[in-house]
Amino acid sequence: MSDIDTLTHSAANMFKSCRFKYYLRYVMQLDTKDRPDYLWFGTIIHKALELYYSGVPYDEIEQYIFKACQDKLWHQMEKMQELYALAMFRGYINKYPIGQERWEVVEVEPQFECALMNPKTGRPSRKYRLAGKADMLVKTPNTDEYYLVEHKTAASLTESYIENIWTDDQIYLYGYYLAKDRNINIVGCVYNVLVKSGLRRKGMRSKKANTEVESSEELLARLMAQYKDPSMFYRETVLFEQTRVDQMLDQHWEINRQLVEAHARQRSLLKNGPDITVRGAFYDNKQACNYYNRKCFYFDACRSNFHPLVMDEKYTIKKPHEELQEETTNAKVS
Numbered sequence: 152m153s154d155i156d157t158l159t160h161s162a163a164n165m166f167k168s169c170r171f172k173y174y175l176r177y178v179m180q181l182d183t184k185d186r187p188d189y190l191w192f193g194t195i196i197h198k199a200l201e202l203y204y205s206g207v208p209y210d211e212i213e214q215y216i217f218k219a220c221q222d223k224l225w226h227q228m229e230k231m232q233e234l235y236a237l238a239m240f241r242g243y244i245n246k247y248p249i250g251q252e253r254w255e256v257v258e259v260e261p262q263f264e265c266a267l268m269n270p271k272t273g274r275p276s277r278k279y280r281l282a283g284k285a286d287m288l289v290k291t292p293n294t295d296e297y298y299l300v301e302h303k304t305a306a307s308l309t310e311s312y313i314e315n316i317w318t319d320d321q322i323y324l325y326g327y328y329l330a331k332d333r334n335i336n337i338v339g340c341v342y343n344v345l346v347k348s349g350l351r352r353k354g355m356r357s358k359k360a361n362t363e364v365e366s367s368e369e370l371l372a373r374l375m376a377q378y379k380d381p382s383m384f385y386r387e388t389v390l391f392e393q394t395r396v397d398q399m400l401d402q403h404w405e406i407n408r409q410l411v412e413a414h415a416r417q418r419s420l421l422k423n424g425p426d427i428t429v430r431g432a433f434y435d436n437k438q439a440c441n442y443y444n445r446k447c448f449y450f451d452a453c454r455s456n457f458h459p460l461v462m463d464e465k466y467t468i469k470k471p472h473e474e475l476q477e478e479t480t481n482a483k484v485s
Contacts, residue, residue, distance in 0.1 A: 157472050158267060158279040160321045163406045170413065174433035175449050178417075182469035183448045192232060193304040195219045196345060197286065199240050200302050204259050204287060209244070213237060231352060234371045239304075239345055242378025254289035254298065254341075261288045262475065263325070263332045267407055270400040276407050278414075282475055285325045288333075289341070298388070299326055299340040308346050308385055316342050316387050323399040326391050339390040346383045348374055 166173040175181045195216060202212045220233035249256075264282040266275035287300035299322055305312055322340040330337040350373055353365035377383065413432035420431040440447050447453075455461040 155277075156279055157264075157282050157475070158403075158407065158410070159281070159283055159472060159475070160324050162471070163403060164321075166406060166410060169436040169439040169447070170433040171435035171453075172439065172447060172449055174417075175452070177471050178433075180468050180470060181449070181452070181466050184465055184467050187445070189306075191223055192236065192347070195236055196239060196304050197302050199236070200243070200286070200343075201259055203240075203244060204249070204256050206249075212240065216240060231367065231370060234367060234374060235348055238348065238371060238374035238378050239383075241375060242383060243345060245379075246381070246384050252289075253291070254300075255292055256287065257290050257297065258288040259286075261285050261329055261333075263328045264475075265328055265332060267403065268400075269404055270397065271404075276404075278411050279407050281324070281328060281403070282472065283321075283325050283328070284475055285329065286343075288329065288337075295336050297330075297335050297337045299329070299337060301340055301342050303342055303344045304347055305344050306347050307349075308344065308382065313385070313387060317389050320395070320399045320402070322389065323391060323396050324403065327396050327400065337391070339388055342385075342387045342389065344385040344387070346385070348377055348383075350374060350377060 162173065162177055165176060198219070199212050199216055202215065203209075216236045217233045220236060223232070262282075262284040264280060267279045267281045268275055285299050286302045288297060289300055290297050301319075301322060326337045326340060329335075350370070352370050354363055416432035435453065440450055440453075451461055451465055
């Protein structure tokens with residue numbers, strides 16, 4: 152580990168969930184070769200909204216959507232994900248036209264990097280600095296109040312989903328440090344939720360002979376009609392409470408302390424050479440193998456005890472925190 156390492160909210164959360172998963176991603180730098188479809192779809196919509204609020208022309212954003220989905224081969228067979236993403240984007244800009252929002256966009260993809268401070272003593276960590284990137288920073292007109300905006304894609308907008316929005320402590324971390332970095336008053340976060348369509352292309356899975364398959368134009372028309380429904384979009388504002396901010400600061404400092412201790416113990420265990428199967432202080436948490444019926448990215452690696460064939464087929468080496476190196480869109484897409 153270098154003298155000063157980067158700690159993000161995602162890394163801290165992974166360490167809390169399963170130390171061994173953290174070890175595989177941030178120490179061994181292992182990553183999956185292919186991300187699940189639901190993650191790629193959300194990434195494409197996030198990028199489309201980044202381009203939208205950066206002033207990129209609509210036709211160029213739609214070109215990006217088509218290319219991104221075709222690169223994933225989602226245009227084949229019944230998936231047609233470019234149509235789902237396109238309808239979601241068009242529905243969104245019809246509902247929230249730029250210039251008619253209740254806020255002013257200050258910064259798209261605002262980023263911070265700063266020392267991780269001990270909240271009790273005010274002293275910085277000697278091992279970690281904090282870094283992060285939010286989706287958007289906005290300001291209420293004629294006030295000194297700023298808000299973060301977090302874009303989310305949801306499979307469905309259930310009561311449980313809405314109730315659990317406040318549990319995302321990432322917003323408190325980003326709000327606190329971005330406010331310090333920009334010397335502004337960030338009072339809360341607006342969750343900007345876009346709901347995925349459950350419509351399916353007609354005729355693709357029919358067992359009846361001579362069943363006519365719905366055309367792309369017909370499917371897009373149905374999707375566009377669905378996205379005229381206001382319930383396909385939802386916004387929830389969470390105000391920052393000082394007690395929750397203080398809890399978040401305490402938690403991240405404690406994670407810093409545990410990480411320093413874990414690395415020290417692991418180094419002593421690996422003096423005879425690195426071994427990916429040595430758990431040491433980075434012990435696993437079997438309860439994290441499946442989360443909401445979704446397998447951990449490293450499930451196959453752990454289950455096979457890191458068999459070379461499994462590792463070669465499913466995993467690759469990728470440096471962490473690469474999302475922090477990506478530049479925000481300030482011009483047209485090439």
